[in-house]
Amino acid sequence: MGIGQGEASKERLFETKGGLNKMANLAKYSAFILVLLCAVPILAAQAETVSIIRVIDGDTCILENGERVRYYGINAPEKGDPQFNEATQANNKLVAGKKVRLEPQNPSRDKEDRLLAYVFIDEIFINEELLRLGCAHIQRPLAAKYRDRLLRAQQAAREEGLGIWAKAAEQSIVIAEAHADAEGNDWDNLCDEYIVIENREDISIDLTGWIVYDEVHRRYLFPNFILKAKEAVTLRTCLGKNSQSELFWGSRSPIWNNEGDTVFIRDSRGQLVLSYIY
Incomplete structure (x- = not known):
């Protein structure tokens, strides 16, 4: 084989390796994009912005699509209980007709098929706010996330004798x-x-x-x-x-x-x- 033929063979070899490397990189990039696309629904499920059309009581509301949401980690007075009206009115004032951000929990639903979630309006944490006002109390077990915030809010209301703690x-x-x-x-x-x-x-x-x-x-x-x-x-x-x-x-x-x-x-x-x- 002549010198010219040898150099040409080397160039073809380098081109082949380069092509393979480009294909490998493209495959990695495609896999990365696929992972991101798959993650979008998961992220959307973790934090979703929706509108509330009506509240049922101090810890439950109805979304514009008819879905019922039960505020995770708290329990407000039931109908007929002392402070039921006050808790319901407080919840209504906080969320009715407003857009909220939901953080669904695990398990995602309770035995009545209501969505279990933490609820936010901008920086206001609704679950925490209802505890702070004395309109609800903690319901355990509590997830680690926000646990300390919720406990502090309840303790403050209890010490002040607000709402259900009066x-x-x-x-x-x-x-x-x-x-x-x-x-x-x-x-x-x-x-x-x-x-x-x-x-x-x-x-x-x-x-x-x-x-x-x-x-x-x-x-x-x-x-x-x-x-x-x-x-x-x-x-x-x-x-x-x-x-x-x-x-x-x-x-x-x-x-x-x-x-x-x-x-x-x-x-x-x-x-x-x-x-x-x-």
């Missing part, structure tokens, strides 16, 4: 113990899940018609019951026979969240007597 006249009723984590499987040992309610007054207190409830509004209505001075009563989750020292919720499933919960007690007029967070 107390009746001070009474010396306390939660002496909250035993949420029963021994073994909670479902198999409901009687070992209980709260202890203590009367630290020097006089007896009539608890008839009082209500105990948790963060998801599962309720226990006190029967005809007098809690004597300086005594306590244990309220157990299971079925049983009531006595002066023990009352029974009669639930067939656990009530108190092992990861943390809030015990609310309201008197027969619906006024808050105590809230106990564990």
